[in-house]
Amino acid sequence: MFDIISYARKFSKFTFAEKQFNNIDGVIFSQLPYLNYKSLSGPTSLANMTIAEIAQFSHHTWNAKKNYQLLNIMKNSLRYRDVKFLDFTNKFSYGKDQNFSAVSMQINADHYFVGYRGTESNFVDWKEDMNLSFMKEIPSRVEATHYLKDFMNSVSGKVIIGGHSKGGDLATFAFKHIPESLQARITHAYSIDGPTSIKTKHTSIQDRITKLVPQTSLIGIIMDRSKKFQVVRSTADMMEQHNPFTWSVVDGDFEYLPQTDKFSKIVQDSLMTWQKELSPGMKKTFVNSLFRAIDKTGHTSVNEFAKHWKQNVIAITRTAASQPAETRKVWRNFSGKLIKCFITSTGKHAFR
Template structure:
């Protein structure tokens, strides 16, 4: 068993006419969307763009390895950037990056970047917990609409990781039926899902057959909301749940992911806790808390999550200052919510989740029910 970058090493000599595009390619490009390109890549091949990227001294080692493998791969190096787009703003919060790549003369791929660690991006993420639709989703849909109209004769894949996966799925639901006909498939890798009032809409229902979501067996972020689309649970070599979020750490065999029997105990507890959060705590209370929380972080000049995590002592102090700057009413709401979540988590820890062979709920899972389950194979 290997990981996605091992797949590139094993199968990178096979062009798409010999080995058709599959879920591992989609996962690779979902990760590729995080690499620090800019609009200057338009018109360049992946070989040329990654060659220039590799020369950057600030490029971290893992990104450099990924770029080098793509640069040397016959499968990817002659693919071409058609577009690259970026938007970041505080109000309404949106952190958006997308790229369009020509896979072959008939097919293009739109890849959406997930959250980059900025407070703007994290603010956008938590907005999903109380808003059926967020501004970034409409930006993603507009981007897909623009690309599809620019290339009306091409078929399209969309892909993305985390929030990017949510954008990849949402975008195909929000474009016209004519453009939906151009879509082959929308891939989401550990994306957080959607609220029921969003996926109950006719336009979304029409697009569901073209959506597919992959989550690791220890998924956290993929458990946030509902998944009306088909969901595949994948094995991961990583023990730490946060590390499992990265699709480059998921297990693969030849040209598909390795399926897990079901979600891990920890992930199912997290899913049940999210269900409680989404159903028991009023949206108005969640919105009030998050708005106050991010305002407090901004008052402490915290603009990136790494300011809280790189130096844990300093981060804890900054976080404490932000918390103490909340007004008493908001602090009371925060304490009540934390207490509710803790109580719920303890309740579910005692549930009979130890039998990993049981099917917990049917695949169509809304938040009044239990955790999602997997299909038994990877249909790519």
């Protein structure tokens, strides 16, 4: 299959002046925030890194093997080898429900990329994501805006921003909330299967935002009722399609499809209807009680939880049953309304 790694290899001899920055480059750069920046001692470019350093750079990251392959091609590529990693920041707070990571990169003399990391395995990150259902300004959104504003005030060139999953939401939120004078210097923003809508009242920036989702998008449609996204064919199934390394490339661009598939439409429609029927207070009660129950399992990450998922689900069910009557009522309403919305949406889309 021809994918983003194949693309990086095929167009390795073309500079950005010769082949303009495009959607695939946006996806590649949006993948880079997942790298292990703690292994770097300071600003550097891939051309100046050894193979051992690149191995460390991709070690213990999401898609470590694919990241390593991609970085090795980029290191020997005229297109990417001089991209300079300038500044990485990570702010983690259990008390604030915050896990924020961002990196700034210099593409060439007058163009930069600011990338935001997506959701990781730890439950602090997942809880912050779920807080979006009833909070507009989660800590990472606020931090993303500050980071972008501070970085743009420190350089004079044009800027592209982007991120995968939660990182896509942070990129578009920050774009919408920085001063207009800074917005004017952003040439494009990318949301790669990000969970929220890119629709904005700011008509001056709408045309500079691109959202890409796979055909069975289950993450990118969670809080997005719109169809303001482009659909890319993935060779994987279901949740694995969230991985951009599975996205198909043809003739130097992604292989696009006219729309998401029926299952994605059913999930999108049912989730949006479900969320609309729930009050912010009910959402907050459910999310907080759910993560208190998860916390009692002793696991701090999805990976740990998944190793003994049956026992952990039973433990959460028991904890839920012991909650105060009002909280138990919220759990019943949550599950009941979700089932009802899913059945209704299935009937609406199944025979279209």
